[in-house]
Amino acid sequence: MDRSRILATVAVVGVVGLAASCGGTNRSAPPPTEPGFSKIKHVIMIMQENRSFDSYFGTYPGADGIPMRDGVPTVCAPDPESGACVAPYPDHADVNGGGPHGAPNARADIDGGAMDGFVAQALAGRKGCADPNDPECTNSATPDVMGYHTAGDIPNYWSWAQHYVLQDHMFEPNASWSLPAHLFLVSEWSAKCLTQDPASCHDALQNPRKPPGYVRAKASARAPIYAWTDLTWLLHKYGVSWGYYVAPGSQPDCADPQDVDCGPVPQSARTPGIWNPLPWFDTVQQDGQVDDVQPVSSFARQAVTGTLPQVSWVVPSDRVSEHPPSRVSAGQSYVSRLVDAVMQGPDWDSTAIFLAWDDWGGFYDHVVPPSVDADGYGLRVPGIVISPYAKPGYVDHQTLSFDAYDKFIEDVFLGGQRLDPSTDGRPDPRPDVREDEPLLGDLGNDFDFTQPARPPLPLPIHPRTTLTRAG
Numbered sequence: 001m002d003r004s005r006i007l008a009t010v011a012v013v014g015v016v017g018l019a020a021s022c023g024g025t026n027r028s029a030p031p032p033t034e035p036g037f038s039k040i041k042h043v044i045m046i047m048q049e050n051r052s053f054d055s056y057f058g059t060y061p062g063a064d065g066i067p068m069r070d071g072v073p074t075v076c077a078p079d080p081e082s083g084a085c086v087a088p089y090p091d092h093a094d095v096n097g098g099g100p101h102g103a104p105n106a107r108a109d110i111d112g113g114a115m116d117g118f119v120a121q122a123l124a125g126r127k128g129c130a131d132p133n134d135p136e137c138t139n140s141a142t143p144d145v146m147g148y149h150t151a152g153d154i155p156n157y158w159s160w161a162q163h164y165v166l167q168d169h170m171f172e173p174n175a176s177w178s179l180p181a182h183l184f185l186v187s188e189w190s191a192k193c194l195t196q197d198p199a200s201c202h203d204a205l206q207n208p209r210k211p212p213g214y215v216r217a218k219a220s221a222r223a224p225i226y227a228w229t230d231l232t233w234l235l236h237k238y239g240v241s242w243g244y245y246v247a248p249g250s251q252p253d254c255a256d257p258q259d260v261d262c263g264p265v266p267q268s269a270r271t272p273g274i275w276n277p278l279p280w281f282d283t284v285q286q287d288g289q290v291d292d293v294q295p296v297s298s299f300a301r302q303a304v305t306g307t308l309p310q311v312s313w314v315v316p317s318d319r320v321s322e323h324p325p326s327r328v329s330a331g332q333s334y335v336s337r338l339v340d341a342v343m344q345g346p347d348w349d350s351t352a353i354f355l356a357w358d359d360w361g362g363f364y365d366h367v368v369p370p371s372v373d374a375d376g377y378g379l380r381v382p383g384i385v386i387s388p389y390a391k392p393g394y395v396d397h398q399t400l401s402f403d404a405y406d407k408f409i410e411d412v413f414l415g416g417q418r419l420d421p422s423t424d425g426r427p428d429p430r431p432d433v434r435e436d437e438p439l440l441g442d443l444g445n446d447f448d449f450t451q452p453a454r455p456p457l458p459l460p461i462h463p464r465t466t467l468t469r470a471g
Helices: 003-011 035-039 053-057 103-113 118-124 155-163 178-187 231-237 282-286 296-305 328-343 403-413
Strands: 042-048 165-167 191-193 201-203 242-246 249-251 265-267 293-295 311-315 351-357 383-386 394-396
Touching: 042 178, 042 328, 042 403, 053 155, 103 118, 155 328, 155 383, 178 231, 178 311, 178 403, 231 282, 231 403, 242 296, 293 296, 296 311, 296 328, 328 351, 351 403
Parallel strands: 042 311, 042 351, 165 394, 242 293, 242 311
Antiparallel strands: 165 383, 191 201, 249 265, 351 383
């Protein structure tokens, strides 16, 4: 695939825009903590939406998948309406319903470690919501949360897992929904602040969006106050370039998970939201880096021309997010365009791509999440590492969360500096330093830097699948 085709295929997503300049440099970044990390010049995090590990890789060979005996699941979740216990089953529908996925639903799904609340929560979810993507809503009349997809449904995702690394114990960093997950992704915390003083912030797992005086999640409502420290603060401090790339369209989930009539919310690089929180951070505004939040078309152009920043986050629009009721196939094609663009560009030999899904979306998973603090972890989500230095066909069983991404970035580009209120020069009252949790694994284990850089493996943008349009 040549560069012109890559640009054309990414443009199909409907994104346009110009690349913004990177932030300024304050001081030299320290060397990587491990010698092999010097081969990584670009770290890319592609974040999709609302899938549990078991719903996508529950039958992947060698992974901690759905418990089975002779190919028959040995687990189930009770249906309070029928009295039956519903076992996981293959579901080839391109459009899924999922279930409620806020903090109360996470607690109910986990059910004290029984991992059996999924069907009951899907049945109890609000129906008839004006926004079907509200995290409190259910999107199908008959719950499909026990369904799982197979290799034939999502062949590109399985191919990357087979050729690179699949992480089967990647947990959402928080036991809640999209907005807190995206806040943890960029800042290691989900909080609510009273003023622009970081010391005024406090833990907010479910509703970090609401500032003082907040009424409803409307465009006219006051913007939230995100005064605590995010990772871009350290990146800017040490002159590490970054970009946050947003696909234009709309975003699912109401900004307040208790709202039932927020309707579709427009999304672009210029509209802060639940998937695009960085423009609301005081640090990003004070550092003059709002323009580093860019449209996805800029990512494609920079990948092809070899001008990617050192750190990139890429978030989808509703249509290509895989967030029910969006199509699985549309999300897989969108991600394939992004990955192919990187593979065909000059930065491939120095890149690590991390692909994950932000929360479990109400879908079944059988693994009890570990507890690290009051906020998490949440349920398991799929995690894939794509890199010329990724161990081929490796299944990583380490306990991981999105905190591991920040830890990896800090180790590669910041010499191990952490988002630590006692050392980062901008104190806030976060409960802990997530990157230093003893339970958290090391993403460095997913790489073999002694091997030569492996050539790219571009995949079809629209692969043949066993997905069905009905569902």
